[in-house]
Amino acid sequence: MAKTQLNVRVDEDTARAARERALASGMSVNRYIEELVRRDLGELGQTFVDAAADFMKQYETVFAQEFGADREGRRRPVE
Template sequence: MTKKQLNVRVDATTAEIARARAEQEGISMNQYIEKLVQQDMGETGRSFVDAAAQFMKEYEAAFLAEFGEHEAAGQRR
């Protein structure tokens, strides 16, 4: 995997906390930041799926009324 360099500026307290957390986990600062971004991406994906499921639950009756049961389920007559 090709790596890209990022330059990030944070306040001194944030930098100290990040360094300490990386050290506690026994990983480099780069690995720690990469891990945080990957976790954030996973949470965003879950949030999207949850929101889509809630949308479908709320509007299921409207889809069925408009398109009928077969079309709403993706089955064409």
């Protein structure tokens, strides 16, 4: 995968913490930041999926009544 340079300004305490955490994890600061972002994306993505599933579960009957679909999403005949 091609790499893109990203310049970020942080305060000295944050920079020091990033260096220390990266060293303790046995990786470069660059790799450490990449892992943080990837982990964050994964968690946010899963949070979205969980919230969407919860929403659909809560409003399943409302959608079925409004749109006439059974649990498998097939259209029911209009009564």
